[in-house]
Amino acid sequence: MSATRDRPDGCGPVGADVVSRPVVESRTFGEWTLVSIDAPTVASVARPGQFVMLAVPGAVFALRRPLSIHRVRGDRIALLIERRGAGTRRLADMAAGAQVELSGPLGNGFDIGSSGSALLVAGGVGVAPLQFLADELRARRIPSWTFVGLRGETHLPLLAALDLPAQTVATEDGALGIHGTVVDALEASPASAAAVEKGAVVYGCGPLPMLFALRDWASVHGLTGYGSLEAHMACGTGACHGCVVATTRGYLRVCADGPVLPLEIIGEAIVTAGGAR
Structure with a gap:
């Protein structure tokens, strides 16, 4: 084919x-x-x-x-x-x-060409694309830290499917790791402080509220990064314009212009929940 x-x-x-x-x-x-x-x-x-x-x-x-x-x-x-x-x-x-x-x-994938070190941040099944990214970073010998946020105890089995470096876990019910969201974990963990010190590139995937919080956290700490958006899709190629999301660069199609976009352009808009994960 x-x-x-x-x-x-x-x-x-x-x-x-x-x-x-x-x-x-x-x-x-x-x-x-x-x-x-x-x-x-x-x-x-x-x-x-x-x-x-x-x-x-x-x-x-x-x-x-x-x-x-x-x-x-x-x-x-x-x-x-x-x-x-x-x-x-x-x-x-x-x-x-x-x-x-x-x-x-x-779609368009993550830009890792300029990454001297990387900070991977996932919310729930947002870990899906980050495993592939972690494998590529490992192959290139790029140091990385990983933060995974889960809702609670019933979601812990997901961790057994992963092979991620330097993993910090946050659960909203306190079942494992840091009690709170994955961005709360970023605020509390020495690992994120080390990533900030090295000027790591941030890579995130998860629900929009998580990406908004990650965008703001990265901005405060002077880091650049990318977020992988989730959306319902009909065609997957950009033809139907059914997965459009508002950004600071105007309306973009998650499937064709994304799903990976620079964190700083992700706007406070609602795109239909679910989809590319």
Whole structure:
């Protein structure tokens, strides 16, 4: 297949052919399932922060689901799926040997070219794209710190699906780590102070309120960074304009202009919750 087509402005891929690929492994961690798919052409060109669109098995008229690429291992891509509704449950229930239609990689990924060190901040299943990023940073020997925020005890199984460096955990119910939000953890942890001292680039993914708080925290500490937005998507290529979000640069499409955007341009706007994760 032809994995991607370049945008006319040269800013990255806008689309990909739809192909049917086999599921090779499925592992469940509480409310989340890690699904590995044999997709060599996607794996060979994917960048951290990009996503794929998956067809829901057996749902002819359902929209495809955008899912961040969680990890790349050889010819395989791994996707971290949260069981939210009927569609994501069907995707999470795919067993080894099942065929799934997908397109990708799509969207624009994280810019890591100038990173001397990195601070990774995730809210809930926002860890999905940050694992791929952490793997790339590790391969480049770029020092990094990771902060993961979870709602509470029922979400702790998610941690077993991760392989993140220097991990600090915050839970809103105090079940593990720092009691509070992930940005509260940034304020309280010596690890974030070390990251600030080194001028680390901030990379975040999670709900909009978390990204707003992270944007403000980074600004106060003089750090630049990027946030990966979540949104419902219909096409995944920018054609339908169904995932538009307000920024300081005007309205942008999460799927085609993002999902990764500079933190400082993310505006106080509401985009439909859920989506690319």
